[in-house]
Amino acid sequence: MPPDVLARAGEPFFTTKAAGSGTGLGLYVARGSVEQLGGRLRLASPGSGTTAIIDLPRDVIASREVT
Helix, strand or coil: CCHHHHHHCCCCCCCCCCCCCCCCCHHHHHHHHHHHCCCEEEEEEEECEEEEEEECCHHHHHHCCCC
16 A cells, blocks of 8 residues: 555545445444454555554453354
8 A cells, every 4th residue: 555545544435446346444444343342453565565463452362262
């Protein structure tokens, strides 16, 4: 992602897709969900491709493990 797009990624209704090809809510909803769990969603675009990194507190991860 170019820096200008990376800066806006996650804003509600922001998309780089053609009209009718997306709502621009995917990253917005994902970030909100992660933040409700006490975590954060980061995006990194070092040159080729973009990586989404989700950090969650250990207690949230441990309480959600399936046994």
